[in-house]
Amino acid sequence: MRLEISALAGLPEIRPGDDLAALIRASAALENQPIEGPVLIAVAQKVVSKAEGAVVDLRQVEPSAMAYAWAAQSNRDARLVELILRQSRRIVKMDRGLLICETQHGLVCANAGVDQSNVAGDDFATVLPADPDASARRLRSMLGCGAVIITDTFGRPWREGLVDVAIGVSGLEGLEDYRGSTDRHGRKLGSTIIAIADQLAAAAGLLMRKADGCPVVFVRGMVWQQAEGSARALIRPREQDLFR
Amino acid sequence: MRLEISALAGLPEIRPGDDLAALIRASAALENQPIEGPVLIAVAQKVVSKAEGAVVDLRQVEPSAMAYAWAAQSNRDARLVELILRQSRRIVKMDRGLLICETQHGLVCANAGVDQSNVAGDDFATVLPADPDASARRLRSMLGCGAVIITDTFGRPWREGLVDVAIGVSGLEGLEDYRGSTDRHGRKLGSTIIAIADQLAAAAGLLMRKADGCPVVFVRGMVWQQAEGSARALIRPREQDLFR
Numbered sequence: 001m002r003l004e005i006s007a008l009a010g011l012p013e014i015r016p017g018d019d020l021a022a023l024i025r026a027s028a029a030l031e032n033q034p035i036e037g038p039v040l041i042a043v044a045q046k047v048v049s050k051a052e053g054a055v056v057d058l059r060q061v062e063p064s065a066m067a068y069a070w071a072a073q074s075n076r077d078a079r080l081v082e083l084i085l086r087q088s089r090r091i092v093k094m095d096r097g098l099l100i101c102e103t104q105h106g107l108v109c110a111n112a113g114v115d116q117s118n119v120a121g122d123d124f125a126t127v128l129p130a131d132p133d134a135s136a137r138r139l140r141s142m143l144g145c146g147a148v149i150i151t152d153t154f155g156r157p158w159r160e161g162l163v164d165v166a167i168g169v170s171g172l173e174g175l176e177d178y179r180g181s182t183d184r185h186g187r188k189l190g191s192t193i194i195a196i197a198d199q200l201a202a203a204a205g206l207l208m209r210k211a212d213g214c215p216v217v218f219v220r221g222m223v224w225q226q227a228e229g230s231a232r233a234l235i236r237p238r239e240q241d242l243f244r
Numbered sequence: 245m246r247l248e249i250s251a252l253a254g255l256p257e258i259r260p261g262d263d264l265a266a267l268i269r270a271s272a273a274l275e276n277q278p279i280e281g282p283v284l285i286a287v288a289q290k291v292v293s294k295a296e297g298a299v300v301d302l303r304q305v306e307p308s309a310m311a312y313a314w315a316a317q318s319n320r321d322a323r324l325v326e327l328i329l330r331q332s333r334r335i336v337k338m339d340r341g342l343l344i345c346e347t348q349h350g351l352v353c354a355n356a357g358v359d360q361s362n363v364a365g366d367d368f369a370t371v372l373p374a375d376p377d378a379s380a381r382r383l384r385s386m387l388g389c390g391a392v393i394i395t396d397t398f399g400r401p402w403r404e405g406l407v408d409v410a411i412g413v414s415g416l417e418g419l420e421d422y423r424g425s426t427d428r429h430g431r432k433l434g435s436t437i438i439a440i441a442d443q444l445a446a447a448a449g450l451l452m453r454k455a456d457g458c459p460v461v462f463v464r465g466m467v468w469q470q471a472e473g474s475a476r477a478l479i480r481p482r483e484q485d486l487f488r
Contacts, residue, residue: 001451003249093486100486108402117436153438157401157487158352159409160480161419161439163446175405178453192361194397194453195405202407202446206466207245209422209438222450236404242337242344243401243487 003221007207007214008033011047014215020051021142024216033218038146040222041139042204044215045152045167046118048135049126056083056114058123070094080114080125087112087127092244103128106235107167108244109154118213128152132168133230140170146226147171151201151208157243164205166197169231172224174198195234196224247465251451251458252277255291258459264295265386268460277462280388284466286448288459289396289411290362292379293370300327302367314338324358324369331356331371336488347372350479351411352488353398362457372396376412377474384414390470391415395445395452401487408449410441413475416468418442439478440468 010027014020020043028035035041049055063071063078067085071078074097081099085091088101092108101112105128113128129135132150140148150168155161166174174197181192204217238244254271258264264287272279279285293299307315307322311329315322318341325343329335332345336352345356349372357372373379376394384392394412399405410418418441425436448461482488 001251003247003447003451005247005249005447007245095486098486153436158480158485159439159442160478161437161442163407163439163442165403176453192397193405194449195403195407196450198403198405198407199446199450202443203247203249203450205438206247206440206443206447209420234404236402241402242339242342 001221001223003203003219005203005207005220006033006218008216008218009214011214011216014047014050016050016053016055018051020047021139024139024143027216028218035218036144038220038222040147040149040171040200040219040224041143041145042149042151042164042201042208042217042219043136043139044208045113045128045132045150046115046126047215048129048132048139048150048168052129052135054127054129055119056125056127058083058125061086070099073097074099077122080116083125083127084112084114087114102238102244105132105167106232109152113152113167128167133170133232134168136168136170136231137228145171146222147224147229149197149201149204150231151204153205163198164201164208166201166231166234169197169229169234171226171229172197173227173229174231174233197229197231197234245465245467247447247463249447249451250277250462250464252460252462253458255458255460258291258294260294260297260299262295264291265383268383268387271460272462279462282390282464282466284391284393284416284444284463284468285383285387285389286393286395286445286452286461286463287380287383288452289357289372289376289394290359290370291459292373292376292383292394292412296373296379298371298373299363300369300371302327302369305330314343317341318343321366324360327369327371328356328358331358346482346488349376349411350476353396357396357411372411377414377476378412380412380414380475381472389415390466391468391473393441393445393448394475395448397449407442408445408452410445410475410478413441413473413478415470415473416441417471417473418475418477441473441475441478
């Protein structure tokens with residue numbers, strides 16, 4: 001098996017209301033990148049949010065007392081803190097300037113995915129797509145590709161640096177279960193469930209960053225069993241989590 | 245930029261004392277896989293441990309009272325539990341059958357990296373290489389490739405499924421710091437340090453698993469700044485970790 005991973009270089013700046021699938025399709029055609037068939041396409045959350053209009057005008061956000069207090073402590077914009085709190089259903093940790101949140105989707109990440117990078121002006125911020133699986137599903141159906149993964153860049157406990165993970169999935173199972181299989185010595189593989197969608201997101205992330213902010217990456221050569229899938233499978237339920 | 249990721253198919257079963265670099269070199273030659281120059285090679289910890297003789301005969305391991313107690317609770321081999329405890333410098337969590345350890349290297353993972361998969365017989369287990377950076381350095385120098393990453397498959401809080409991470413690095417910086425750079429709108433990228441070695445490990449992991457247990461994977465087309473590097477950069481110091 002040989003994977004080929006390439007970035008779409010010429011995607012224009014995405015604005016609210018843009019037809020993201022049409023823009024991807026047009027750029028891919030210009031760059032001779034076939035997208036139909038067993039191609040897996042990773043799309044950065046940022047452009048999905050922008051196209052879907054998941055961009056908030058902070059001038060419309062009235063900070064709460066907690067938002068003001070935390071903003072003062074952590075030297076941040078109180079309106080941004082308020083937006084983060086509104087995007088959360090639970091605060092996992094609020095310490096040393098960090099706000100680790102459980103989002104409405106159940107994702108655990110810093111700032112509930114609220115972000116100001118690649119957004120024009122201090123008065124705007126993007127939030128995560130309301131239903132990233134549905135976003136992935138729409139893109140897949142409009143692109144005719146094998147699978148779509150919506151990725152975002154998350155930190156994690158214990159290890160330094162950010163990695164890309166899958167927050168939306170369509171066309172494959174996010175987890176691949178090797179528990180039935182055996183190793184070379186016939187031993188059952190005990191607890192080997194691989195977060196295949198996250199590994200794909202990380203692989204795509206290599207190019208998204210390196211290629212100077214290319215939010216669309218193609219993976220070719222991957223062999224997988226087609227399924228609708230969902231990124232929800234990648235979220236550990238709170239009651240099974242030893243670190244929440 | 246276009247990455248090409250391919251697995252080495254024909255590597256034989258590795259035994260203690262084997263010259264892993266020579267075996268990789270021979271298989272790569274047979275498979276027409278050039279390894280010199282700007283090739284990044286990911287090698288699964290398991291074969292590095294085996295070649296280095298980091299395989300423990302459990303018949304020589306005398307369990308402690310704690311090992312017996314935990315083994316009884318979690319339905320495991322007390323000798324294996326004892327080995328896990330001896331490979332740890334601290335227990336991070338010991339709950340619901342899970343033993344999350346801080347290894348002698350500072351890595352936080354289940355069972356301190358002790359593993360019985362792909363090991364012959366119930367009386368043996370592999371442990372992590374004593375110095376995975378040094379293992380990576382040796383392999384890189386003997387293979388003449390651009391970089392070597394030793395990978396292992398770790399779980400993580402909050403998310404289901406395992407992902408591959410880098411536990412040994414030679415030839416690149418494990419973290420890539422984008423904090424100096426600006427986005428398309430001229431905004432400073434606040435806290436964007438990417439765990440590039442972990443993203444590479446995850447990308448390689450896609451093939452290691454898929455290609456039926458291929459422990460050696462080549463990444464070609466990657467552009468990076470050559471540096472000695474170390475996987476220690478990827479370990480968050482305990483005093484900066486909100487979840488330890």
